[in-house]
Amino acid sequence: MARADAGAQGLGMRTLVRFWFPLATSWLLMTAETPVVTAVAARMADAKLQLAAFGVAFSLVLMMESPIISMLTAGNALARDRRSYRLVRRFMLGLSGFLTLGMVLFAATPLYDLVVLRLMGIPPDVAAVVRPVLWVMVPWPAAIAYRRFCQGIMIRYGYTRQVSYGTALRLLTTVTVSLMGLAWGRLGGATVGACALGCAIMGEAIYAHLASRHAVRETERIDVPGEESVPDLLALARFYVPLALTSMISLSTTPLLNFGMMRSLWPLESLAVWPVASGLLGMVRSFGYSLQEVIVALLNGSSALKTMRRFAVLLAVGCLCLAVGIAFTPIGLWWQYRVAGLSPELAGFAVTALRWAVLVPVLAVAQSWLRGIIVAGKSTGAVAWATALNITVLILVLIGGAKLGRFAGASLAAIALTVSQGVESLRLWLFVRSMRMRVERAAVLQRTTRETA
Numbered sequence: 001m002a003r004a005d006a007g008a009q010g011l012g013m014r015t016l017v018r019f020w021f022p023l024a025t026s027w028l029l030m031t032a033e034t035p036v037v038t039a040v041a042a043r044m045a046d047a048k049l050q051l052a053a054f055g056v057a058f059s060l061v062l063m064m065e066s067p068i069i070s071m072l073t074a075g076n077a078l079a080r081d082r083r084s085y086r087l088v089r090r091f092m093l094g095l096s097g098f099l100t101l102g103m104v105l106f107a108a109t110p111l112y113d114l115v116v117l118r119l120m121g122i123p124p125d126v127a128a129v130v131r132p133v134l135w136v137m138v139p140w141p142a143a144i145a146y147r148r149f150c151q152g153i154m155i156r157y158g159y160t161r162q163v164s165y166g167t168a169l170r171l172l173t174t175v176t177v178s179l180m181g182l183a184w185g186r187l188g189g190a191t192v193g194a195c196a197l198g199c200a201i202m203g204e205a206i207y208a209h210l211a212s213r214h215a216v217r218e219t220e221r222i223d224v225p226g227e228e229s230v231p232d233l234l235a236l237a238r239f240y241v242p243l244a245l246t247s248m249i250s251l252s253t254t255p256l257l258n259f260g261m262m263r264s265l266w267p268l269e270s271l272a273v274w275p276v277a278s279g280l281l282g283m284v285r286s287f288g289y290s291l292q293e294v295i296v297a298l299l300n301g302s303s304a305l306k307t308m309r310r311f312a313v314l315l316a317v318g319c320l321c322l323a324v325g326i327a328f329t330p331i332g333l334w335w336q337y338r339v340a341g342l343s344p345e346l347a348g349f350a351v352t353a354l355r356w357a358v359l360v361p362v363l364a365v366a367q368s369w370l371r372g373i374i375v376a377g378k379s380t381g382a383v384a385w386a387t388a389l390n391i392t393v394l395i396l397v398l399i400g401g402a403k404l405g406r407f408a409g410a411s412l413a414a415i416a417l418t419v420s421q422g423v424e425s426l427r428l429w430l431f432v433r434s435m436r437m438r439v440e441r442a443a444v445l446q447r448t449t450r451e452t453a
Contacts, residue, residue: 011304016311019298022160023290026167031286033174034058034279035340037196040178041189042341048272050189053129055275056122057190059254060115060130061137064103066251068095068145070243073375075152076296078239081222085153091236092149099141107134120255121262126271129190136194143205150208150216155293157215166211170204242380249387253394253417254278260398260416261409269349270409276340277350277410280332281357284323287315288365295372305373312369319361327354349410356414363421370428374435382431390424 041050071092079085106112112134116127151163174196181192261270295308326332332354336347371383397416401407407415 011298011300011307013307013311016294016298016307019158019160020290020294020311022164023155023293024287026160026164027286027289028283029164029167029171031279031282032171033197033200034275034282036171036174036178037193038276038279039340040182040196041193042276044182044185044189044192047189047341047343048268048346049126049129051273051275052126052268052271053133053188054190054193055254055271056116056120056126056258057130057133057137057194058275059258060134061103061140062251063248063255064099064106065141065144066248067099067244068092068141069148069247069251070240071145072148072152072155072293073243073296074236074240075149076156076293077152077375078236079149079153079219080156081224082220083224085216085219087233087236089149091233091240092145096142096145099145100138103134103138103141107131107138120259122258123268126268129188133190133194136191137198139198140201143201147201147205147208150205150212152293153215153219154208154212155297157218158297159211159215162211166204166207169207170200173200173203239378239380242384243375245384246380246387249384249391252391253420256391256394256398257413257416260402261413263398263402264407264409264412265405266349266408266410269346270413273336273342273346273350273353274410274413276336276342276346277353277357277414280326280335280340280350281323281354281360284319284326284361285364287319288361288368291315291365291368292372292375295369296376299372299376308369308372312365316362316365319365320359323354323358323361327351327358349408352408353410353414356411357418359418360414360421363418363425366425367421367428370425370432373432374428377435379431379435383428386424386427386431389427390420393423394420 037054038051041047041054044050071088074088074092079088106115112131113127116122116130117124122130147166151166154160154162177196177199178192181187181195187195257274258271261267261274264270291312298304299308326335332351333347336342336350337344340347340350342350374380374382394416397419398412401412401415
């Protein structure tokens with residue numbers, strides 16, 4: 001297994017790439033879902049309205065499911081023996097039930113009107129389409145929580161290819177259901193997209209259950225004393241809550257961007273193109289997303305850290321070249337017009353937004369690299385504080401840009417995303433630097449003590 005090999009022989013670049021590549025493929029396939037769904041919606045009736053409604057609904061669902069996103073990291077880092085596995089599993093099931101209930105209450109009560117119409121300022125015709133889409137997506141939180149928990153255990157044992165197989169199945173389901181909805185033609189594009197993603201998530205969760213059985217059996221065989229395991233729910237919460245807050249803050253980005261776009265120039269056009277532009281941007285960012293779990297799984301010394309640093313630099317350069325090639329060449333316009341199915345007017349908005357966001361994939365690599373080091377050191381609170389700073393800067397840029405009144409909403413969203421993620425990356429880097437300095441001082445003190453003795 002990759003983890004064992006890395007620990008016994010030192011982490012080489014080839015081992016690292018073999019471990020990372022299936023996870024990167026999984027992220028790429030997963031981020032390809034949104035372009036598939038938006039491309040289908042763009043070819044159905046009332047494309048602008050349906051795209052806007054899907055973007056709003058998708059952002060709300062992401063925010064609601066955000067507390068369970070870190071189940072992958074929890075399964076990877078904590079579920080290493082029978083006691084800890086069962087504790088994390090119980091925690092996952094309880095949190096999933098709570099979030100599912102919360103999603104039902106949001107869609108069924110006046111809270112929906114308060115948030116969507118009043119706070120976010122979404123137009124009534126768009127909000128009327130969003131609500132039934134949310135009902136279709138109610139099973140999401142539980143399915144995603146279970147899938148990510150199983151994937152975390154699989155990653156811990158080096159079964160990264162199985163993770164990518166599950167995501168390939170998910171993408172195939174998304175494409176199939178989307179095309180069936182397009183051919184049937186009786187549902188709106190936003191509803192078709194929600195049905196496609198819902199079926200895909202459920203299918204991948206079932207696959208993850210089956211594929212993780214061997215890793216689960218191996219974990220169940222490991223019995224360690226309580227003090228060496230995760231001792232109790234409180235210890236689990238101390239590790240998990242900062243990560244959950246990080247996910248919640250991060251995934252609240254899209255509703256905040258929608259809020260900012262509604263108060264900028266060309267709001268409806270921006271709401272329509274942002275899911276398309278951000279979907280393509282997410283595909284480029286996906287290569288960096290998987291780096292965090294690789295570091296958590298394989299970081300075991302200074303030699304491994306140096307190898308990972310070299311890899312992260314190469315990955316960042318590659319992502320930058322790819323982003324520039326898409327945003328500043330005819331490829332970007334061709335994609336938005338021919339593949340995504342946008343009108344020439346909307347395609348222009350999307351390409352301009354991509355150009356403003358060209359540094360975001362590089363920042364994604366930097367954040368994953370730094371977060372991985374911090375999580376491996378069990379200092380998860382620092383990640384939450386950096387993400388809170390990210391959101392604060394995002395809000396300030398959106399408010400300032402809207403008052404300035406010189407940018408289309410989608411372009412302002414791209415600018416705010418770039419600036420806020422740059423600030424977060426800087427804060428994470430400063431924390432990792434202070435961690436390294438503390439470790440070096442402790443080593444010097446220990447060496448001095450031995451020499452004196």
